[in-house]
Amino acid sequence: MLKKIGLEKLNEFVSALIEKGTLFAPVKGDAGVDFQEIKNAGDVTLDFYNTLQSPKCVFFPQTDDMVRYRLKKETTDIEEISLDFEPRIAFGIRPCDVKSFEIMDKLFTRGGIVDPYWESRRKNTTIMGYAFDAVDPADFYGAFGIHAADTTGSDVFMVKGEKNLLLKAITEKGEKLLSSVDTLEDALEEDRKYFEERLKKGAELETRTLSLEGVAGKLRDMFGSPYWEKVAAPCLNCGVCTFVCPTCHCFDIQDETLFGEGTRRKIWDSCMFTDFTLEASGHNPRTQKSQRLRQRVNHKFSYYVTNFEVTSCVGCGRCTRSCPVNIDILTVVEEAVESV
Amino acid sequence: MHNPYRPIPVEITKIVTEVDTNDIKTFRLSFVNKEDEKNFKYIPGQFAELSIFGKGESPIGIASSPTQPGYIEFTVQKAGVLTSALHDLEEGTQIGIRGPLGNSWPIDYLEGKNIVIVGGGFAFTTLRSLVNYMLYEDNRSRFGNITVVYGARTPGLLIYKNELAAWEERDDIDMYVTVDKGDETWAGREGFVPTVCKEVGPSSENAVTVICGPPIMIRFTLPVFFDLGFSKENIITSLEMKMKCGIGKCGRCNVGEKYICKDGPVFSLAELDKLTPEY
The missing domain is CATH 3.40.50.80 (Nucleotide-binding domain of ferredoxin-NADP reductase (FNR) module)
Structure with missing residues (x-):
């Protein structure tokens, strides 16, 4: 099923989507474009390269409330936050970011121990992928077999033409969504042609690349190398790389109490911070920033590969674009592997 | 859907101060709901997260044996926020527990x-x-x-x-x-x-x-x-390590690709030799 809508009627379409579920879509802010829950259709933009932060917030918000409590003199009242999440729509997700969801699924459902906060939202969400039409020099999603107009993992895949937004249903879920929105028109033969052409062109766009063969093992072999001190020397421990990353999933569990009332919540954490591994005894196995940078790189390119047979990186380029001291994870991995 | 982050309510039924420095106490806990007690099947060597709302959680080894039905015990040293709060509690107080977690003695x-x-x-x-x-x-x-x-x-x-x-x-x-x-x-x-x-x-x-x-x-x-x-x-x-989730998700207790909370805490020396030499 291929549908289309004139770009001038985008607001109408977005309004219709809001009716179908909680909509997360790109919104232009002061610093750049980011995914937000949409209340006003006019906020949504399709004019961006990629968002500053990844769309992981759709399933894994930065703060995720689990329990609200009220501390009383003798007892504590507890109210669990419902896991019956409403249907959601994730709109305008770039192909590399779509891939990140599948990578995170592996962790959040591993060994039959399911994180219900991730899984309930994930099951309830329709993903509307969105083709890139250019390549940023920081990106290297090609290294992971993803291309600029890769429809894998999307329920609906969108291509923006000069006048229209073309939408193709990839899964049953996507078909259900598209057929329920009557603001959409059926695509014509020429639209079909354009759509196919864009997919083909997407596959031909080249990003930077990296050979992943043997990387996991080589990183293991050079664990004790002084290379890590050299490469981590400029690192400021700001943690921005982990916050913008679509596959960084480390979190803390914290209680925040104010005047006897509070919330227990999951909160994004970062392996770049010293207190990430600080024990109550004062012992800390990762006091050096070189140890922490090594942890981040190895987690993604070695440990995750050993545990899940997939690299925990999609080459979206966000950490490279965001890093204040220009640490580029692709270069770090490349040089590390070469140093063995 | 089962929620592994949900603490099970337990009541402190007995507190024993173990040492003359008073900073190590054994807490005997009884399940508030009998159903929870039936489901809490553990093996020596496993641990659990003790939970006090407003203070947080702490991973503590289970000190009682499954051959002692009706209660579970934890011996806790006063060290951080949660354990200090726990030490201030009296018998009869209700707290939470998540577990059993980790592997066990083989x-x-x-x-x-x-x-x-x-x-x-x-x-x-x-x-x-x-x-x-x-x-x-x-x-x-x-x-x-x-x-x-x-x-x-x-x-x-x-x-x-x-x-x-x-x-x-x-x-x-x-x-x-x-x-x-x-x-x-x-x-x-x-x-x-x-x-x-x-x-x-x-x-x-x-x-x-x-x-x-x-x-x-x-x-x-x-x-x-x-x-x-x-x-x-x-x-x-x-092994011990800073932990939060206890179920291999939150990402901090790893040594190489092994998560102490999920793949451990029990390891043989032969297994430890194979781990990344992180510590």
Whole structure:
């Protein structure tokens, strides 16, 4: 099923989507474009390269409330936050970011121990992928077999033409969504042609690349190398790389109490911070920033590969674009592997 | 959907101050709902997250044995936010618990073998669970000789004093309790754990040693067991690490690709050798 809508009627379409579920879509802010829950259709933009932060917030918000409590003199009242999440729509997700969801699924459902906060939202969400039409020099999603107009993992895949937004249903879920929105028109033969052409062109766009063969093992072999001190020397421990990353999933569990009332919540954490591994005894196995940078790189390119047979990186380029001291994870991995 | 982050309500039914410095207490917990008690099936060596709303959670080894039904026990040193808050609570207070978590002492592997338990200081909690499990009358015949070497810095720092005394009385367990330095009331053994292990000199024939203690004790005890002929497969220990979720998701307790909360905390020395040399 291929549908289309004139770009001038985008607001109408977005309004219709809001009716179908909680909509997360790109919104232009002061610093750049980011995914937000949409209340006003006019906020949504399709004019961006990629968002500053990844769309992981759709399933894994930065703060995720689990329990609200009220501390009383003798007892504590507890109210669990419902896991019956409403249907959601994730709109305008770039192909590399779509891939990140599948990578995170592996962790959040591993060994039959399911994180219900991730899984309930994930099951309830329709993903509307969105083709890139250019390549940023920081990106290297090609290294992971993803291309600029890769429809894998999307329920609906969108291509923006000069006048229209073309939408193709990839899964049953996507078909259900598209057929329920009557603001959409059926695509014509020429639209079909354009759509196919864009997919083909997407596959031909080249990003930077990296050979992943043997990387996991080589990183293991050079664990004790002084290379890590050299490469981590400029690192400021700001943690921005982990916050913008679509596959960084480390979190803390914290209680925040104010005047006897509070919330227990999951909160994004970062392996770049010293207190990430600080024990109550004062012992800390990762006091050096070189140890922490090594942890981040190895987690993604070695440990995750050993545990899940997939690299925990999609080459979206966000950490490279965001890093204040220009640490580029692709270069770090490349040089590390070469140093063995 | 089952929520592994949801703490199960339990009530503190008994608190025992274990040491003369007052900073180590054993908390006996009973399940508020009988259904939860039935579902909480654990094996010695596992741990659980203790939870107090407003203070957070802390991963603590289970000190009781599943052969002691009706309650579970945790021996906790006052150290951080949660454990300090816990130490201030009184009997009758309700708290939360998540678990059981982690792997366990390898009971199947230990069966039919002579077991040498080596503990130091406060790190005797899950070892106590294991000893009580093996001494349980229905289980005792499944294991060979049981030898326990347990030491603390001073007599006042030995935990489970009544239980140690009761075990001394039994003839199906060999007890060697020692302190680094005795006091005027101490009539027992003096000496460091590694030295005592050497004196006791347990045979490595069909034997496994299970060791828990401060790093310094472990460092000097291991060579003793190597000299006695114990292979790395037959030296088993339990690791500690900062944890939050306890179920292998939150990402902080890894050593290389292994997560201490999920793949551990129990490892043999042979398994530890294969880990990334992070610590």
